[in-house]
Amino acid sequence: xxxxxxxxxxxxxxxxxxxxxxxxxxxxxxxxxxxxxxxxxxxxxxxxxxxxxxxxxxxxxxxxxxxxxxxxxxxxxxxxxxxxxxxxxxxxxxxxxxxxxxxxxxxxxxxxxxxxxxxxxxxxxxxxxxxxxxxxxxxxxxxxxxxxxxxxxxxxxxxxxxxxxxxxxxxxxxxxxxxxxxxxxxxxxxxxxxxxxxxxxxxxxxxxxxxxxxxxxxxxxxxxxxxxxxxxxxxxxxxxxxxxxxxxxxxxxxxxxxxxxxxxxxxxxxxxxxxxxxxxxxxxxxxxxxxxxxxxxxxxxxxxxxxxxxxxxxxxxxxxxxxxxxxxxxxxxxxxxxxxxxxxxxxxxxxxxxxxxxxxxxxxxxxxxxxxxxxxxxxxxxxxxxxxxxxxxxxxxxxxxxxxxxxxxxxxxxxxxxxxxxxxxxxxxxxxxxxxxxxxxxxxxxxxxxxxxxxxxxxxxxxxxxxxxxxxxxxxxxxxxxxxxxxxxxxxxxxxxxxxxxxxxxxxxxxxxxxxxxxxxxxxxxxxxxxxxxxxxxxxxxxxxxxxxxxxxxxxxxxxxxxxxxxxxxxxxxxxxxxxxxxxxxxxxxxxxxxxxxxxxxxxxxxxxxxxxxxxxxxxxxxxxxxxxxxxxxxxxxxxxxxxxxxxxxxxxxxxxxxxxxxxxxxxxxxxxxxxxxxxxxxxxxxxxxxxxxxxxxxxxxxxxxxxxxxxxxxxxxxxxxxxxxxxxxxxxxxxxxxxxxx
Numbered sequence: 001x002x003x004x005x006x007x008x009x010x011x012x013x014x015x016x017x018x019x020x021x022x023x024x025x026x027x028x029x030x031x032x033x034x035x036x037x038x039x040x041x042x043x044x045x046x047x048x049x050x051x052x053x054x055x056x057x058x059x060x061x062x063x064x065x066x067x068x069x070x071x072x073x074x075x076x077x078x079x080x081x082x083x084x085x086x087x088x089x090x091x092x093x094x095x096x097x098x099x100x101x102x103x104x105x106x107x108x109x110x111x112x113x114x115x116x117x118x119x120x121x122x123x124x125x126x127x128x129x130x131x132x133x134x135x136x137x138x139x140x141x142x143x144x145x146x147x148x149x150x151x152x153x154x155x156x157x158x159x160x161x162x163x164x165x166x167x168x169x170x171x172x173x174x175x176x177x178x179x180x181x182x183x184x185x186x187x188x189x190x191x192x193x194x195x196x197x198x199x200x201x202x203x204x205x206x207x208x209x210x211x212x213x214x215x216x217x218x219x220x221x222x223x224x225x226x227x228x229x230x231x232x233x234x235x236x237x238x239x240x241x242x243x244x245x246x247x248x249x250x251x252x253x254x255x256x257x258x259x260x261x262x263x264x265x266x267x268x269x270x271x272x273x274x275x276x277x278x279x280x281x282x283x284x285x286x287x288x289x290x291x292x293x294x295x296x297x298x299x300x301x302x303x304x305x306x307x308x309x310x311x312x313x314x315x316x317x318x319x320x321x322x323x324x325x326x327x328x329x330x331x332x333x334x335x336x337x338x339x340x341x342x343x344x345x346x347x348x349x350x351x352x353x354x355x356x357x358x359x360x361x362x363x364x365x366x367x368x369x370x371x372x373x374x375x376x377x378x379x380x381x382x383x384x385x386x387x388x389x390x391x392x393x394x395x396x397x398x399x400x401x402x403x404x405x406x407x408x409x410x411x412x413x414x415x416x417x418x419x420x421x422x423x424x425x426x427x428x429x430x431x432x433x434x435x436x437x438x439x440x441x442x443x444x445x446x447x448x449x450x451x452x453x454x455x456x457x458x459x460x461x462x463x464x465x466x467x468x469x470x471x472x473x474x475x476x477x478x479x480x481x482x483x484x485x486x487x488x489x490x491x492x493x494x495x496x497x498x499x500x501x502x503x504x505x506x507x508x509x510x511x512x513x514x515x516x517x518x519x520x521x522x523x524x525x526x527x528x529x530x531x532x533x534x535x536x537x538x539x540x541x542x543x544x545x546x547x548x549x550x551x552x553x554x555x556x557x558x559x560x561x562x563x564x565x566x567x568x569x570x571x572x573x574x575x576x577x578x579x580x581x582x583x584x585x586x587x588x589x590x591x592x593x594x595x596x597x598x599x600x601x602x603x604x605x606x607x608x609x610x611x612x613x614x615x616x617x618x619x620x621x622x623x624x625x626x627x628x629x630x631x632x633x634x635x636x637x638x639x640x641x642x643x644x645x646x647x648x649x650x651x652x653x654x655x656x657x658x659x660x661x662x663x664x665x666x667x668x669x670x671x672x673x674x675x676x677x678x679x680x681x682x683x684x685x686x687x688x689x690x691x692x693x694x695x696x697x698x699x700x701x702x703x704x705x706x707x708x709x710x711x712x713x714x715x716x717x718x719x720x721x722x723x724x725x726x727x728x729x730x731x732x733x734x735x736x737x738x739x740x741x742x743x
Contacts, residue, residue, distance in 0.1 A: 059348065061085045062097065063114045064133050065212045069151030071098045074109055083148065099139070099151060100159030104132060114213060119165075124210055131165040131172050133205040138182070143193040145208055154190045169202050223263045224374050224416055227508045230260075233267035244294050248314040258317050258347040259378075262354065265311040266377050269356040273307065274298045275368045304357040305341040318346035322353075324390035325404070327412070337408075342376070342388060344395060351397055353384045375415045375511075383511075386413035415499070415511030437518040438487075442495060446481040453500045454481065461492040470632060473527035473546060486523035493517045526550050529630040536625030539563050539614035543595065550632060554639035556600045558612060558631065563594070566616040570598050575607040585642035585738070588661065591651050601643060601662065602635040609633075640664055647733040653681060655734050658725070659708075666740045671715075673737070674708040675725060683734060685711050686724040694721075715741040 062070055066085040072078060074093040081087050089095055089109035097104040097118070105118030105128075115136075119128035141150040161177045172178070182197055191197050223230075232251050240246035251268055255261045276298040279285045285300060286292070290310035293303035305321045312319035326340035342355040355376035361369050376384070381397035389407045390396060402410075436442060446454065454474070458466040471486045487493055499511040525547040532538050543559040562568045570587060572580040580586045590597040600610060610631040615624045641662040649655070659674040675683055687694040701712040713723060723737045 058089055058091065058109075058111065059086050059350075060089050060095075060109055060111050060113060062087065063112055063212055064136050064149065064209050065145050066148035067136060067151070068148060069099075069153075069156075070104070071100075071156070072096065073098075083150075085148070100156040102159040102161065102163055104136075105165070115209065116213075124206060124213075127168060127172075128165045129209070130169075130202050130205055131167065133209045134172070134200055134202060135163070135165075135178070137205055137208060138197060138200045139185075141190070141192050143191060143195065143197070152190070154188065155185065158184050158188075158190075173199055223259060224377065227374065229267035229271055229372055229374075230264045233264050233271055236268065244291070244310065245314055248311050252315050258345070261315045261317050262312070262345050262347070262352075263374075263377065265308065265315060265317075266354060266356055266359065266374070267372070269304060269308055269311070270360045270372050270374075271370065272297060273304060273356070273360060274370065275357065275360060275363070276300055276303070277363050277366070277368050301341045301357040304360070305343050308343050308354065308356050312343075312345060320344050322390050322392075322395045324388060324395075325407075326389070327387040337389070340388065344397075352378045353381060353388070353397065354378070355384075355388070379416065383413050383415070386410040412514040413512070415509065436515060438520065440487055440519055440521050440523045442485045442487075442515070442517055444483040444485070444495075444497060446483075454483075455498045455500070456483065456485070457496050457498070458485070458487075459494045459496070466493070469529050470526040470550070471523065474530065484527065486525075486527065487517065487519035489522035490519055493519060524549070526632075529628075529632070531626070531628040533624075533626040536627075537563075539566050539616055539625060539627035540568070540612060540629050542629065548631060548633075551634045551636055553637040554602050554635060554641075556602075556610060556631070556633060557597065558600075558610065558629075559595065559597045560612055560629065561595050562614055563616055566614050568596055568612065568614045570613070571611045572600060572602075573609045573611065574604075583645055585645075585665075588643040588646060589651075590656050592654070599643070599661075601639055601641055603640075603642075604638045605635050607632070607634050640666075642738075645736045645738075647735065649727060649732040649734045653734070655725075658735055663737060665738055666742065668742050671713045671723065671737070671739060671741075673711045673713070673723070673725060675711070676707055677704075677709045681732075682728040683709065683725050684728045685713065686726055686731075687713070688722040688724070690719060715739075718742045 062072075062081050062085040066083065068081055068083045068085060070081040070085075070087075072081060072087045072095055074089050074095045076090050076093065077088040079087065087095070087109075091109075093109045094106055095109040095113070096106040097113075105115075107113060107117045107120070110117075115129040115132040116122060116124065116126070118132060119126050121129065123129070136149055136151075137145060139149070139151050139155055141152055141155075158181060161181075163175070163177060165172075167175060178199060182199065185191065186196050232254065236247060236250060240250055247268065248265070251264045252261045255264060273293060274297060276285070279298075280300060285302075286296075288299055288303035288306055290303075290307045293299035293307045294310075299307065309319050309321050320343065322342050322344055324340060324342075325337040327337065340357075342353065342357070344351050344353055346352075353376070358376045359373045361371040363369070385396055385398060385402065385407065387410075389404060393401045396402065456468065456472055456474075458468055458471070460466060466488065468485075471488065472483060473485075474481060474483045483497075485495060493516070494514055495517055496512060496514045498509065500509050526549075527547060528542065528545075530538075530540075530542075539562060541561040543561055545558070560568075570582050570589070572586060582589055586601045586603065588599045590599075596612075598610075598612065602608060610633065612629040614627045614629075617624055642665055643662060644658075644660075650658075655675065657676045663671075673685070677683075685696055685700045687696055687699065699714055699716065701714065703710040703712070711725075715721065718741055721739045721741060723739060725734045725736070726732060727734065
């Protein structure tokens with residue numbers, strides 16, 4: 001159920017937040033304020049063009065240097081890769097590459113594909129990766145990999161057999177089909193260097209592939225990833241700053257393509273044109289033509305878009321101005337949409353969306369403040385549509401157009417989700433609405449295989465940030481990141497998801513998506529707190545409890561699944577700082593394969609934190625990866641029960657059904673231990689007193705039933721004892737009990 005407008009009116013746009021030091025939500029605040037601070041006259045020039053080619057038909061590139069002449073096939077596209085290795089595809093399709101009748105491999109189509117994608121690995125030493133690279137590099141017509149790999153029609157004709165790329169190095173080199181292929185190609189003199197060609201070495205293939213991957217140019221996202229403006233836009237000489245043509249020529253003189261041209265022109269405007277907030281307030285805008293805005297260095301959205309259009313025209317980049325509605329200050333305060341203007345540029349036959357106004361800065365304390373951003377440069381149409389609604393629906397650049405009512409219900413979305421993942425469904429696999437009414441929980445799913453940092457924060461209707469330690473649970477399972485969010489009490493909330501990547505030890509903002517939530521009730525159950533170290537995968541997977549009541553009586557159990565070769569340990573810490581570790585009398589662990597069942601007892605009432613910690617050496621790195629899992633609980637009732645001490649043989653032989661597992665230390669009656677004997681070594685009792693080990697002949701009575709070996713211990717004297725169950729043949733310790741016997 002969508003939240004009613006009058007409830008949304010109470011929510012204000014967020015202020016900027018400093019996150020993790022350098023991770024600043026750059027201009028999200030400013031963007032949101034500028035959204036409707038625009039007065040734009042209607043201009044129909046965007047209607048003079050044919051319907052633009054939808055940018056969902058994308059260009060990808062096959063990389064092991066540029067590979068020309070690979071045959072490719074998707075559900076909708078087919079052909080040969082061009083001189084730069086480019087191929088066409090649509091989002092969500094799989095693609096198969098081949099040479100003649102030889103299939104190289106199949107993978108999900110995306111902007112860049114290399115042998116690593118075909119082998120479904122990130123390991124450049126993977127044998128499938130190396131064998132594909134060896135073959136491709138060895139088939140290059142001129143033998144000069146510096147100018148790319150060219151595979152011609154003759155090679156296609158000679159490739160008639162299937163090749164097993166999973167063969168080990170020796171078997172691949174000695175493979176008869178491969179050797180016969182090169183014999184045939186040499187015989188017909190297909191190679192331009194006139195040298196006898198054989199399969200290149202595995203070392204050469206690895207080194208070349210590694211260097212190729214390092215030099216991949218990812219347009220347009222490579223221009224956006226740093227979040228910084230281009231250097232040329234920052235350092236324009238004063239001597240040319242008064243002439244618009246001179247500035248454009250200076251900015252673009254080193255640009256290698258139209259993407260770079262558009263980026264540097266966008267950056268100059270965002271760094272130099274201030275939003276005319278005084279004009280907005282007075283409703284007296286003055287001329288907003290490109291020349292006036294350039295000379296004045298101020299404008300509103302109409303002026304920004306006119307100036308960007310003029311700069312692109314001078315730079316010979318196809319550009320149009322778009323008019324429509326936008327969400328912003330008026331939207332957040334009264335639910336009204338404001339008029340707005342932005343641009344679209346055509347590069348390589350595809351249209352891209354640009355909004356220089358929103359990337360320039362924002363209004364704070366009734367003044368404009370510059371705050372450079374590139375969140376609205378080359379933005380995916382499915383992101384752009386969340387807050388830009390063009391008057392002409394063709395400029396949505398969406399395959400499936402949406403209505404104005406659907407537009408109002410879209411979540412707030414900022415930034416470049418294309419830097420994070422391929423978006424396979426309209427507005428990804430996220431909830432599709434702007435506002436939700438829930439009982440006490442909201443779920444959010446991210447479909448991504450790539451490394452990124454996701455930070456979530458929640459504000460209430462009074463713009464107060466909520467402590468989310470036990471309200472958010474996130475777990476990555478396969479390619480999905482699943483987040484569940486609870487709310488502390490009934491009320492209105494804004495949930496913000498911020499995505500970033502790590503560049504030079506600084507967090508770079510990539511994207512943000514926000515939702516309004518109306519929670520009908522507060523959460524009665526909490527989530528554990530989980531921390532996963534940077535650039536690492538989760539080491540611990542919770543089996544149970546994923547949700548828990550923080551108020552307990554005197555015992556608590558946690559079951560987790562750990563990654564292989566990881567080191568796992570646990571601890572209880574009281575509010576006063578007292579700590580209890582594994583093998584203490586308050587913690588016991590049952591381990592089966594990689595599954596750990598921890599049981600906890602509490603000697604006193606009060607607040608405790610239960611911690612389960614995992615570490616593993618990250619492959620190829622010297623640093624460790626960590627996962628911390630914590631449950632905050634309030635113990636309402638203490639217990640005088642404790643756990644026995646368990647030893648390696650306990651887990652090795654799985655003596656998990658020994659009784660008692662919980663016991664009272666102070667006793668005045670015989671102590672009975674029951675040991676299951678099915679498929680376990682025969683065991684016996686040893687007793688340690690203050691003067692050494694006791695002769696158990698007159699102390700221990702033994703008996704059997706259908707399941708257990710039963711030991712009855714009759715202490716003769718008062719005092720403290722340690723009772724061991726050990727294996728009969730090797731005296732391996734299995735379990736021990738600390739007892740204080742009194743009459």
